[in-house]
Amino acid sequence: MALIAIIDDDPDIIEASKLVLKSHGFDIITASNPDDGYKIVMEKNPDLIILDVMMDEPDDGFFLAQKFRKNNVKTPILMYTSVSKTTGYDFGQSDMVPVDDFVEKPISPEELIEKVNKLLNKN
Amino acid sequence: MEELKENKAKELIKESKPKVLIVDDEKGLRLGTQRLLEMEGYHVETAENGTEGIEKGTNNDFDLAVIDLKMPDIDGLQVLAEIKNARPNTVCMIATAYASYDTAIESTRLGAFGYIPKPFTPDELLYNLQKAYTQRVLMLESEQLKKEREANLLELANERSRLSTIINLIGDGVLVINKQGEVVYRNNAVFKNLNIVEAKNNKELLSKLPDKIIDLIDNYLGSDELIKKSYSTQIEIIHNELFVEAVTSPVPNPDGSLAGVAVVIRNITELKKIELIKNQFVSMVAHELKTPVAAVLGFLKIIIDKNLNISEQQRNDFVSRSILRLRSLLDLVNDLLDISRMELKTKQREIVTLDIKEIIKSTVELLEIEAQKRSISFNLVTEESVPVIKADQNEITRLFTNILSNAVKYNKEEGSIKIITGSNENYLIVKVIDTGIGLKDDDKEKLFQEFYRVKNEHTRGISGTGLGLTIVKQIVDSYHGKIEVESQYGEGTTFTIYLPINNNN
Numbered sequence: 001m002a003l004i005a006i007i008d009d010d011p012d013i014i015e016a017s018k019l020v021l022k023s024h025g026f027d028i029i030t031a032s033n034p035d036d037g038y039k040i041v042m043e044k045n046p047d048l049i050i051l052d053v054m055m056d057e058p059d060d061g062f063f064l065a066q067k068f069r070k071n072n073v074k075t076p077i078l079m080y081t082s083v084s085k086t087t088g089y090d091f092g093q094s095d096m097v098p099v100d101d102f103v104e105k106p107i108s109p110e111e112l113i114e115k116v117n118k119l120l121n122k123n
Numbered sequence: 124m125e126e127l128k129e130n131k132a133k134e135l136i137k138e139s140k141p142k143v144l145i146v147d148d149e150k151g152l153r154l155g156t157q158r159l160l161e162m163e164g165y166h167v168e169t170a171e172n173g174t175e176g177i178e179k180g181t182n183n184d185f186d187l188a189v190i191d192l193k194m195p196d197i198d199g200l201q202v203l204a205e206i207k208n209a210r211p212n213t214v215c216m217i218a219t220a221y222a223s224y225d226t227a228i229e230s231t232r233l234g235a236f237g238y239i240p241k242p243f244t245p246d247e248l249l250y251n252l253q254k255a256y257t258q259r260v261l262m263l264e265s266e267q268l269k270k271e272r273e274a275n276l277l278e279l280a281n282e283r284s285r286l287s288t289i290i291n292l293i294g295d296g297v298l299v300i301n302k303q304g305e306v307v308y309r310n311n312a313v314f315k316n317l318n319i320v321e322a323k324n325n326k327e328l329l330s331k332l333p334d335k336i337i338d339l340i341d342n343y344l345g346s347d348e349l350i351k352k353s354y355s356t357q358i359e360i361i362h363n364e365l366f367v368e369a370v371t372s373p374v375p376n377p378d379g380s381l382a383g384v385a386v387v388i389r390n391i392t393e394l395k396k397i398e399l400i401k402n403q404f405v406s407m408v409a410h411e412l413k414t415p416v417a418a419v420l421g422f423l424k425i426i427i428d429k430n431l432n433i434s435e436q437q438r439n440d441f442v443s444r445s446i447l448r449l450r451s452l453l454d455l456v457n458d459l460l461d462i463s464r465m466e467l468k469t470k471q472r473e474i475v476t477l478d479i480k481e482i483i484k485s486t487v488e489l490l491e492i493e494a495q496k497r498s499i500s501f502n503l504v505t506e507e508s509v510p511v512i513k514a515d516q517n518e519i520t521r522l523f524t525n526i527l528s529n530a531v532k533y534n535k536e537e538g539s540i541k542i543i544t545g546s547n548e549n550y551l552i553v554k555v556i557d558t559g560i561g562l563k564d565d566d567k568e569k570l571f572q573e574f575y576r577v578k579n580e581h582t583r584g585i586s587g588t589g590l591g592l593t594i595v596k597q598i599v600d601s602y603h604g605k606i607e608v609e610s611q612y613g614e615g616t617t618f619t620i621y622l623p624i625n626n627n628n
Binding site for chain 2: 109
């Protein structure tokens, strides 16, 4: 079964996402900051990374995504975003934002599962 | 009609008593004329030869002069010339028995108004003098008008230079374009606000104007009808450094047609910067509000989802965690309201005399339970006579609650918090010394910023809105006090709060 890494500084979001994904049979590893997140991805080589855009600093998620890509980690990345739309910070897919898809918080379980499956089937 | 005019002229002469100079070497004629004219209301002086005529006629401003052409000493034409030269507005008549075509031309050329052939009847003389006097009045009027016009022109020139000075002093750029699309006026601020370093002439200036301004101007110039509206546009002249707002208005002719377009170019960089800060703040607030909402919604969706089939224990756990998140959301909203009230200064203050020791004591009591859980001890050291201050009790309580609860939250197990109160001439001084996790230099600088929360391995699991110290700083500032922070990372932090003592009463 596919292994998914969730990297988010909000333990409640990790908990909720974990529960939803586990119920669909995925295995989950988690980290609550960018450094630990990088570590678990390098060690466990998951099939998918779920990454929150704002951790300690507003752009932490982006920097981590860029770090993965720079170090040749090609694992698909699904990014959790929170205020992007309301503040006009609308991200398109580009080199600046090397992620595969976005999920806007609050997360709907159906949407999360759908996007996760789509990204996993791409590979 | 003619008679009416004559009557009017007669009345005018009686009223204004015109001054007449009679220059004639014939005594009888001189005296006869004088008597006649004085009866008619003239003021008369006489000269018995050319020399005296020149002397009197140049030294006084006569309305009229009647000069005999042939005199023994000086020729009448020369007298005429001298008087006209010195007094151009004295209306001169030449009287002569030897009227000839040549002398008539010559005397006219020298400025004589008329020619009275001798001998003349009283009526002939009076008639000619009336005409001459009418001429004199016209000449004076025209001179007056000329003087006024010159004064007006001078005034106008002064006014223009004054106006130009004023417009040049304005910080806004002012630019006027005529109907042909040429720059006809610009002040210096145009260059500054549009960052145009050099334009040799107005044509070059026009070519350097931003397209957005040209488009607005063309709107007016290209329209068949007069556009009465003003338009404005915002232009970023230098990226992130210089923003301007250009406002164009039509300049109409008196008949309502278009004379040109006036453009006012205002520097709005500061406004834009404030807008940016506001947007950043709004986005931060939105993020902080949305985070707990997202977490709670996540839990609720799990609880309601029958497919997930969670245990009773899990459900209870999710519910109590949701409650915690909602409580913190409520705290956040309250903090935000406090901040905005303080910034708007709409907060109702009740200024009373406060005993700071009492406030600190009751705050400590409130925090004791939380502190005991982690074996943190309080140590309150107070001067015998701590001065009272005048302030709002709620605000000062809030201040110390925020400071002391931070001292508990960011302390180590079995740590301590020492509170020392004292004073100097002007300030009540409270030091709060904790043995907590301390601050790095980077964090110290940002400590009072909205939503700033120190994040490192020690602070995980400590909840807060990131607004506590922002509120503390606002309260301290609002009482014209100050707050200082010293800290050693890993060792502890000391906050020193200075509140002014009200010595006036």
